[in-house]
Amino acid sequence: MPPVNEQDPPQGELLLRLRGISKTFGAVTALSDIELDVHAGEVVALVGDNGAGKSTLVKILAGVHQPTTGTIEFGGRQVTVDNPRKALELGIATVFQDLALCENLDVVANLFLGHELSPLRLDEVQMEVRAWKLLQELAARIPSVREPVASLSGGQRQTVAIARSLLLDPKVIMLDEPTAALGVAQTAEVLNLIERVRARGHGVILISHNMEDVRAVADRIVVLRLGRNAGVFGGEASHEELVTAITGARENAVSRRRDRGIEATGGEQP
Amino acid sequence: MNRSSPETQQTRFDQADTRLRRDEGIAGALRGFVDRARSGDLGMLPVIFGLLLISVVFTSINPVFIAPNNLVNLLFDAAAVGLIALGVVCVLLLGEIDLSIGSMSGLASAIVGVLWVNSGMPLPIGIGAALATGVLMGCVYGFLLNRFGMPSFVSTLAGLLALLGFQLYILGPSGSINLPYASPLVRFGQILIMPDWFSYTVAIVPGILIVLSGLRTIRQRAAANLSPGSLSVVLAKAGVLTAALLLAAYYLNQGRGVPWMFGLFVLLVMIMHYAFTRTKWGRSMFAVGGNAEAARRSGINVKRIRLSAFILCSTFAAAGGVLAAARLASSSQQAGAGDVNLNAIAAAVIGGTSLFGGRGSAWSALLGVLVIQAISNGLTLLNLSSSLRYMITGGVLAIAVIVDSLARQSRASHGRA
Ligand SMILES: Nc1ncnc2c1ncn2[C@@H]1O[C@H](COP(=O)(O)OP(=O)(O)OP(=O)(O)O)[C@@H](O)[C@H]1O
Ligand SMILES: [Mg+2]
Numbered sequence: 001m002p003p004v005n006e007q008d009p010p011q012g013e014l015l016l017r018l019r020g021i022s023k024t025f026g027a028v029t030a031l032s033d034i035e036l037d038v039h040a041g042e043v044v045a046l047v048g049d050n051g052a053g054k055s056t057l058v059k060i061l062a063g064v065h066q067p068t069t070g071t072i073e074f075g076g077r078q079v080t081v082d083n084p085r086k087a088l089e090l091g092i093a094t095v096f097q098d099l100a101l102c103e104n105l106d107v108v109a110n111l112f113l114g115h116e117l118s119p120l121r122l123d124e125v126q127m128e129v130r131a132w133k134l135l136q137e138l139a140a141r142i143p144s145v146r147e148p149v150a151s152l153s154g155g156q157r158q159t160v161a162i163a164r165s166l167l168l169d170p171k172v173i174m175l176d177e178p179t180a181a182l183g184v185a186q187t188a189e190v191l192n193l194i195e196r197v198r199a200r201g202h203g204v205i206l207i208s209h210n211m212e213d214v215r216a217v218a219d220r221i222v223v224l225r226l227g228r229n230a231g232v233f234g235g236e237a238s239h240e241e242l243v244t245a246i247t248g249a250r251e252n253a254v255s256r257r258r259d260r261g262i263e264a265t266g267g268e269q270p
Numbered sequence: 271m272n273r274s275s276p277e278t279q280q281t282r283f284d285q286a287d288t289r290l291r292r293d294e295g296i297a298g299a300l301r302g303f304v305d306r307a308r309s310g311d312l313g314m315l316p317v318i319f320g321l322l323l324i325s326v327v328f329t330s331i332n333p334v335f336i337a338p339n340n341l342v343n344l345l346f347d348a349a350a351v352g353l354i355a356l357g358v359v360c361v362l363l364l365g366e367i368d369l370s371i372g373s374m375s376g377l378a379s380a381i382v383g384v385l386w387v388n389s390g391m392p393l394p395i396g397i398g399a400a401l402a403t404g405v406l407m408g409c410v411y412g413f414l415l416n417r418f419g420m421p422s423f424v425s426t427l428a429g430l431l432a433l434l435g436f437q438l439y440i441l442g443p444s445g446s447i448n449l450p451y452a453s454p455l456v457r458f459g460q461i462l463i464m465p466d467w468f469s470y471t472v473a474i475v476p477g478i479l480i481v482l483s484g485l486r487t488i489r490q491r492a493a494a495n496l497s498p499g500s501l502s503v504v505l506a507k508a509g510v511l512t513a514a515l516l517l518a519a520y521y522l523n524q525g526r527g528v529p530w531m532f533g534l535f536v537l538l539v540m541i542m543h544y545a546f547t548r549t550k551w552g553r554s555m556f557a558v559g560g561n562a563e564a565a566r567r568s569g570i571n572v573k574r575i576r577l578s579a580f581i582l583c584s585t586f587a588a589a590g591g592v593l594a595a596a597r598l599a600s601s602s603q604q605a606g607a608g609d610v611n612l613n614a615i616a617a618a619v620i621g622g623t624s625l626f627g628g629r630g631s632a633w634s635a636l637l638g639v640l641v642i643q644a645i646s647n648g649l650t651l652l653n654l655s656s657s658l659r660y661m662i663t664g665g666v667l668a669i670a671v672i673v674d675s676l677a678r679q680s681r682a683s684h685g686r687a
Contacts, residue, residue, distance in 0.1 A: 085569040104560035104628040114568035119550035132283035143287040
């Protein structure tokens, strides 16, 4: 049993409520019976080992995949997210782990893809100005927004993907490893930004393997293990607690070190 | 850029990064152009070069090639296949293909002949029915791809046979219908020429539009704190284009003049160019061609975009068929057969639209069809049989595809998609 210490209850109304979500790909059960709640003004971190099903869950919410079973409630109403357009209309924006940018288009075109200003006579000037402002907010280091995305570095692309998710002012924003390729300043900006998005009363789902980042911004930490819920922690959960929940090991190097510290008098001695 | 007023020199949004070279004025524009060409972003360069080369070679062998009236004929011939190629550009942009365009154009010309001449219906109904058939076929291909994931290569190959069969069926045993020479349709396809003054006016319009939109962009960008770009580049572009168009119009007017039919084709090219580059639909076309999954995740209705591309392609093919019937004054079993299909696809590719999707331009239909028609016209002047013409056109197509593939590799190695 992983330890569950529910800390201060979430601030805002319930935005997103998943119950019994399962997803199978052929013979592989990527997710089974997942529960997840996201409130307004809350950062929920989703952690788990490689292949735990984090990205799959995000893709289900983004309308990329359909859940095999289970229900999604958004703003108190039960919804089906049959395609990504639906998710965007609901106000769920996503930064995908595999970014999903169009390499043949330039940065501005990618940012506004599907949501261009004045559809019959594209307003390139306004789009470019908003692009620069958004990128400045993210402390992005992108020399030119008129170059095709193919010529950008990995981190620059990630910044573009993050900027794109912010463009529509979504109610819930999901970031699948947003800082994996980012430099020091950009990571700090993204974490700042997550706090600002939360302050605006939006919900954030953050996926990261970096426990420092997670503990820095998360209000709740939801652990997935092999496609199942493996515990919910408060933002102050210790590194060891999280590692235990993620790996599922009752005993490993980390848990032994913890045991040595906390229960110095009892139980096992090496 | 006005460097003489340093007090207003606040950093522009797009020049904040110190690593970025500032390309200013005409020299800067040229430098940027050379950079792009070197990294494999060749644009219209190869086809313009090819067109010049072909003209020089044919003219040196037979000076009649460059005679004004020969060029007027060439333009009359180019309009029909050009229109079909314009449709092909739409599907190529998505990385799809339509192999049935030749049959579609043949069927369209047969429908016009049967409804108008044989059944005595008004001409607009005949043309309308032909275009409607194009829309319908486009819907079928789009549906097959969207619903069953049927590759367009296969579905349109099936369509090629089916449409050809239908064309032969409605033409019946006689197999050929002559269209009346005095009719407006045939006159449009063979005789009607713009008045001189009109052709000159038309030649000036693009330059004026470039200057006006250039000024507007400069003003808006300056107001929005973006580097405004230079007026001299805009003026140079407009000047060169206007001079070239006026020269062309003057030269053609030494002969019969500029055909209305070609004017219609160029107008449609310009409309499609606007649609590709300045509308949300066009942006979505490039996005789907570049990365369909990314486009879908951005909320683009990929299926609808695909459907629209196939509809446009088949409809342009049908319209091209009507023009071909007008040009030949007949609807026959031969219409749309032979090399029409491949000429139209070759024209789009030779003009610089990539077979791999996500790159291309409406102008490639215009430039490509001029290359194709120049070759066929030049070889006809040399009294060479169509066997040789096929071989040479095939060679040129192969060269165009090689250029496309090499440019793609070069772009990949220069990180430009
Ligand atoms: N499209 C797919 N087809 C088949 N199996 C899939 C597909 N997508 C994911 N899976 C499987 O689902 C499981 C969960 O994958 P997922 O991408 O959600 O992991 P993750 O938690 O995001 O891992 P990581 O930390 O490496 O990103 C994996 O076993 C994977 O093989
Ligand atoms: Mg993942």
